[in-house]
Amino acid sequence: MPTVALDLLGGDRAPDVVADAVALLQDDPEAPDLLLVGPVDHAVELLRERGIDPRGFVVEPATGAVGMDEDPLTVLRQNPEVSVSVAARLVARGRAQAWVSVGHTGAAVAAAVLELGRIPGMARPALSVVVPSLAGPVVLLDAGAAPDATPDLLRQFAVAGHTYAQVLGIADPGVGLLTIGSEEGKGDRLRRSAHELFREVLPPAGIRYVGPVEGHDLGLGMAASVVVADGFTGNVLLKGLEGAVQWAATRMGSAYGDPEPAWRVVTQTATSDFAGGMLLGVSGVTVVGHGAGTAEEICACVRLAARVCDMGLVSRTARAFSTEVR
Amino acid sequence: MPTVALDLLGGDRAPDVVADAVALLQDDPEAPDLLLVGPVDHAVELLRERGIDPRGFVVEPATGAVGMDEDPLTVLRQNPEVSVSVAARLVARGRAQAWVSVGHTGAAVAAAVLELGRIPGMARPALSVVVPSLAGPVVLLDAGAAPDATPDLLRQFAVAGHTYAQVLGIADPGVGLLTIGSEEGKGDRLRRSAHELFREVLPPAGIRYVGPVEGHDLGLGMAASVVVADGFTGNVLLKGLEGAVQWAATRMGSAYGDPEPAWRVVTQTATSDFAGGMLLGVSGVTVVGHGAGTAEEICACVRLAARVCDMGLVSRTARAFSTEVR
Numbered sequence: 083m084p085t086v087a088l089d090l091l092g093g094d095r096a097p098d099v100v101a102d103a104v105a106l107l108q109d110d111p112e113a114p115d116l117l118l119v120g121p122v123d124h125a126v127e128l129l130r131e132r133g134i135d136p137r138g139f140v141v142e143p144a145t146g147a148v149g150m151d152e153d154p155l156t157v158l159r160q161n162p163e164v165s166v167s168v169a170a171r172l173v174a175r176g177r178a179q180a181w182v183s184v185g186h187t188g189a190a191v192a193a194a195v196l197e198l199g200r201i202p203g204m205a206r207p208a209l210s211v212v213v214p215s216l217a218g219p220v221v222l223l224d225a226g227a228a229p230d231a232t233p234d235l236l237r238q239f240a241v242a243g244h245t246y247a248q249v250l251g252i253a254d255p256g257v258g259l260l261t262i263g264s265e266e267g268k269g270d271r272l273r274r275s276a277h278e279l280f281r282e283v284l285p286p287a288g289i290r291y292v293g294p295v296e297g298h299d300l301g302l303g304m305a306a307s308v309v310v311a312d313g314f315t316g317n318v319l320l321k322g323l324e325g326a327v328q329w330a331a332t333r334m335g336s337a338y339g340d341p342e343p344a345w346r347v348v349t350q351t352a353t354s355d356f357a358g359g360m361l362l363g364v365s366g367v368t369v370v371g372h373g374a375g376t377a378e379e380i381c382a383c384v385r386l387a388a389r390v391c392d393m394g395l396v397s398r399t400a401r402a403f404s405t406e407v408r
Numbered sequence: 409m410p411t412v413a414l415d416l417l418g419g420d421r422a423p424d425v426v427a428d429a430v431a432l433l434q435d436d437p438e439a440p441d442l443l444l445v446g447p448v449d450h451a452v453e454l455l456r457e458r459g460i461d462p463r464g465f466v467v468e469p470a471t472g473a474v475g476m477d478e479d480p481l482t483v484l485r486q487n488p489e490v491s492v493s494v495a496a497r498l499v500a501r502g503r504a505q506a507w508v509s510v511g512h513t514g515a516a517v518a519a520a521v522l523e524l525g526r527i528p529g530m531a532r533p534a535l536s537v538v539v540p541s542l543a544g545p546v547v548l549l550d551a552g553a554a555p556d557a558t559p560d561l562l563r564q565f566a567v568a569g570h571t572y573a574q575v576l577g578i579a580d581p582g583v584g585l586l587t588i589g590s591e592e593g594k595g596d597r598l599r600r601s602a603h604e605l606f607r608e609v610l611p612p613a614g615i616r617y618v619g620p621v622e623g624h625d626l627g628l629g630m631a632a633s634v635v636v637a638d639g640f641t642g643n644v645l646l647k648g649l650e651g652a653v654q655w656a657a658t659r660m661g662s663a664y665g666d667p668e669p670a671w672r673v674v675t676q677t678a679t680s681d682f683a684g685g686m687l688l689g690v691s692g693v694t695v696v697g698h699g700a701g702t703a704e705e706i707c708a709c710v711r712l713a714a715r716v717c718d719m720g721l722v723s724r725t726a727r728a729f730s731t732e733v734r
Contacts, residue, residue: 188589216655226588229596262552262643263514270555270640297644301651314596315641317588318623319648325627326649329542330656334670343663347656 083114084179084391086384087172090120090128091147091165092185093380094373100184101128102377107384108134114388117178119144119169144168148189150373155192166190170197173366180387184371184380187359191227194364201396203403204363208239208313209370210246211320212355215303221247221255222300222309225359226317233276236310237283238403242362243308244289245402249393250355257284258295258306260315269294272312280310287405297322327351349378357382360390362399367391409440410505410717412710413498416446416454417473417491418511419706420699426510427454428703433710434460440714443504445470445495470494474515476699481518492516496523499692506713510697510706513685517553520690527722529729530689534565534639535696536572537646538681541629547573547581548626548635551685552643559602562636563609564729568688569634570615571728575719576681583610584621584632586641595620598638606636613731623648653677675704683708686716688725693717 088104090097097120107113118125118141125141144165148157158167169181170193183190191207200207208224223243228235240257247255259277261269269277277294284291292306297319299305311319331348335341352372357379361368367390371383414430416423423446433439444451444467451467470491474483484493495507496519509516517533526533534550549569554561566583573581585603587595595603603620610617618632623645625631637645657674661667678698683705687694693716697709 188594214655216658229588260644262555262640262647270638273640297647297649298651298654300648301653301655311644312596314588314599315644318586318637318641319644321588321623322626322645322648323623323652325624326652327627327656328624329540329627330653330660330670330673332542333673334656334660337669337673338664338666340664344656344660347659347663 084388085115085117085177086387087117087119087142087169087178087181088384089165089169089181089183090118090125091144092183092190093371093375094185096147096185097124097128099375099377100380101132103380103384104129105132105134106377106381114384116384117142117172119165119172121145142168142172148186150186154186154189158189158192158196166193167197170194170366170368174198179391180367180369182358182369182371182380182383182387184375184383185373187226187370190368190370191361194361194366194368198364198366198368201363201365201400201403204238204242205235207361207363208242209359210243210362211359212250213300213323214351214354214356215301217303219250219252219355220300220303220307220309221250222311222316222320223362224311224313224316225320226313227361228313230314231272231312233272233279236276236312237279238363240280240284240289240308240310241287241402242399243310245399246360246362246395247308249390249395249398252307254290255307256290256292257308257310258292258299260297260309260311260319261294262296263294353378353382355382355386358386360386365396367395410714411441411443411503412713413443413445413468413495413504413507414710415491415495415507415509416444416451417470418509418516419697419701420511422473422511423450423454425701425703426706427458429706429710430455431458431460432703432707440710442710443468443498445491445498447471468494468498474512476512480512480515483515484518484522492519493523496520496692496694500524505717506693506695508684508695508697508706508709508713510701510709511699513552513696516694516696517687520687520692520694524690524692524694527689527691527726527729530564530568531561533687533689534568535685536569536688537685538576539626539649540677540680540682541627543629545576545578545681546626546629546633546635547576548637548642548646549688550637550639550642551646552639553687554639556640557598557638559598559605562602562638563605564689566606566610566615566634566636567613567728568725569636571725572686572688572721573634575716575721575724578633580616581633582616582618583634583636584618584625586623586635586637586645587620588622589620679704679708681708681712684712686712691722693721
């Protein structure tokens, strides 16, 4: 059973919502062991308020979080005891096998790179989310870690995303390149170059490249199990999907005269594997949740982190990069 | 009452679905006059099949369409009588005030630029769609006409989109820049430069710049009435929204045990102003519909084309570029 380090200070409603998640996981016999990261006295108080005996938990001291308007690298260099750094370091030192933080994606990415290091062959890590398409789960990456990409960085995302899809239990996942117009020669300059590169290098690396896919393929899911995008496009698309589903729940709930079933669809989706972004390409399991996430969503992130530890995500990713044809 | 030239040969199910749209518009006393573009004998036959007296219509001969896998510029140069060119030319020559085609966006853009010319100040035209956010209509551009953009091209889109929003009746529309993370300094290189440029030049041009917006703002709509994107990101996002709404209609329809009301929401949205893409920056009203569009969606495109003619879209766009601070 892996141990998961949980950042008490990340998220819009931290630390209370994270403490609520700890209370929920306390009642789940299959939940992984937790190592809490935050101010010790406050953590003890939060646990007591929820009727939890704090002696059942180790709290690793941390002295602050990165604010949404702060530059992560500056804060991380000035204060090595900021919660994301402490949590990532617990994984680097083997005291935990994974770490989870909700909230500031840039801070989590920076802490993961600085404390855990990158997997050789992966120049920049990619945030990978699972989108619940009509045809089954689709892995979308990068969802916002690396806004400016090159064709070769997209190739690295393809390799990492392919491994992640296999770890999630998708057999022989097809990899698609997110672009506009599925015909040959369409798309922007970056995509036209990446398409040629993917066609040349992915099949020899044992990765089935299914070609260009489009924005609607995330909802429909027929075209590919892994969708590769630069972090700018991937983040815009992911947030667009979230907004569209909220639009649909509101409009469709009104059309039926009863909003509850529509919103239950939204909530069920958010509290499954789809809750957490997996940071691929760093040497330790790192899950970044939604900043506005509920306690149930944070629990889903913790469970996802434990599950990919059990499936050997990091070693399998490293192996994929060490054996691929460059 | 403006006359709208309608391309019979554009769209996945052309010409039948376009002829169905003609039949529907025939029954609407407020519909604009139509000038049909296509093979004359076939058009007459299609009208007769639908119980319409062909003598009530002028059919302007055209000898083919641009296939989805063909390069538009090559086809347009080889055959000046292809339907999109004939339709755009009718507007250039003043025989129609607008033209509508569904299907091949690249072909429609190329025909519009070649036959109508660009509005001075706008280097490349932008496809502009209206998204029905929870807070009201939001104009998104570019939705796929120009995949590679510069900060200055995005500025031109902001000016054109602002005018289009006013033409649609949105008072003092706020313009947002689509990016990732709404905090200062976030986004990719293109967006960081564009944000500085927008801040500097839009307010002196009388355009309210509301700052960075994110993907979910298309569904929620609180942040801005005009959302500016490069054509790659805009197209991915638009198609992503369409796929997400189909996902939601399927899942939510199942949750209620009755799919019909959910799909009615989708259909109502598709047959309003939201049906058509308005090509901004060319010297004539050009509406590009969804290639898979139904007859009702094509009717909505024709009505939208007539409405913006009445509101003087082209002259107002030209004026916005002639008076703005460069």
